[in-house]
Amino acid sequence: MQTIILIGFMVAIGAVIGGLTNSLAIKMLFRPYKEMKIGSWRVPFTPGLIPKRHDELASQLGKMVVDYLVTAEGLGKKLKSTHFTKGMISWLQIEVRNMLTSNKSAALLIEQHFGMKNSKQLLLTKTEEIVRNGYKQFLNVNKEATLEQLLPESLQKNVEAHLPNVTTYILERGHAFLQSPEGKEKVSIMVDRFLLTKGTLGNMVSMFLGNERLVDKVQPELVKFLKDQGTNELLHNLLQHEWEKVKQKKLTDVESYLNEEEIVSCIVRTADTNIPFYEWLEQPMSEWSSIYQNNIENNLIPKFVNVLVDLLSNHLDVLLEKFHLDDIVREQVQAFSVERLEELVLSISKREFKMITYLGAVLGGIIGLIQGFIVTMIG
Template identity: 25%
Template sequence: MLEYLMPPLIGAVIGYFTNYIAVKMLFRPRREVRLFGRRLPFTPGAIPKNKPRLARTIGQVVSDTFFTEENLTAQFMAPAAVRGAVDTLLELLNRTVEQDGLMLAGTEDKLEDLMMKTSDHVTEKILETARERDFPGMVADACVQGVKAKLQNSMLSLFLTEERLSQVRGQIEEEVNRKMDEEGPEMLQGEIDRALAGLCDRSPLDLAASFGVSEQQVRDGISRLYGEVVRSGVSALIRQLDVSGMIETKINEMRVEEMEDLVMTVMKKELSLIVNLGAVIGFLLGMVNLLF
């Protein structure tokens, strides 16, 4: 009986350990072994020895197969992705201006300082624009024209000579300039502060609704904008990103131990199946050997 059992059992043991050693030799030995100054065959293991070539090949395959413009665009434009992006943006737009400002500023003191600087800047720009557009001169001209129109058919029109009207215009313009310089900043800043305070309690969606824009219109607009950004952005992203180079560099930077752990984590069952299959094939070959 032992004579008939030994060949299949020996075949199973040889097949098992042969495949086991073959799997281990993918990573072992991790460094080349030298004897009398000569490198021993099959050292280092297959993967450590060919690591640069494998890194380059994997990077190229991943880049050419998966990170294509068509694949990335399809992923970003999938209905679930579009819906998620639009919902996220709408959620952000539903936050109040104060909440967003606090998130950007970090603290309430910094937010208050930011609001004050904004108010000062807007006030300064309004006054600067008013001077550039000659607002005092326009007010003076309007006043003079109004006086002339009112007194056109009265006795007083006889005393309104061009010289007199020019003097009046100059006095009005000078007074408007003085008011703008002395009272304009305080007056404008108070109104701007009140306007900013009112805006802080509202969200961009509320502001859009006040102009007659519904949430659905905002959603549709964001969807169109998202599609345009994806279509133009993916192409630019692929041109800027060297996916193949990044993967190659990352694999080359990994230690052999890390690569072995990674492969074993992903393919442990498959490699164990190969080892066990060696035992099965060895057993079957031992059984066949009994026929001869």
């Protein structure tokens, strides 16, 4: 009977020691949280294993995430997967559809999402800045160039092609003016002024012929002159010659005739009036977007997603390197309190830790049983 009691006592002692040892070992993974000292002497095994290796653990976790978990190859496969691409396209289509069918204006949406007020005015201001800079750069680069070099060839040909029409128009308008009462009055005044400049001779001619009779003789001759084919050719050649002279002028020669403010303002007003985008900014999205909605959803969005996925996949190595993911993981783990880490680990592995404690008790009991048999046999 004493033998059985001895063996049972040794089994119980072994089980208690084994269970307490494993339980203590588990607790020593996290506790104590901080180093403990008696005077200048540090108490052994303080702090616990994980608090002591907290920084090293954070660094190793960062390297593990970058080297084995979040890799460029793995992310690339995920990005190129059909499931991800379709999901991305579907999500974008829903978001864009909601935006395009909204009763809010583009300006209001921009203000809500980006905090940018008066977006149309800002756009016009930016347009004016671009036009002004482009105008100045154009003048600076081409100041020694001739108008013939700067003007489009099609414009030059168009001007030359219309020179005969311009010639005919000028002569016809002159002919119509001379035959009008106003034109006759102007000719009469010119004749009278001419005769006055001739002194006595002019007075004699005016006295003998009379102003009206002289006008009646001069006016038909002027009309004949304007209707003459030679006059047409003369004026056409004159206009052609002047046009050639204009083309040979350098930009610096005509720069003084150009008003920068008027030109820039005219271009900006033209853009504001004729480019629908400026007007759309202040209109509800649903009023003008319907004609573009189908094309955007079914063509542009899938193409955009495919291009974006290819772009990201081809540059994931560089992006991950620039992102410094290992540093982010390390910093997050370092900022994670040991108490919270212990609570998290125990909440996940509490059952397994209990089993380890029980296993220690069982192994301790078995060892106690063996020791009991050995002691009995020796005794």
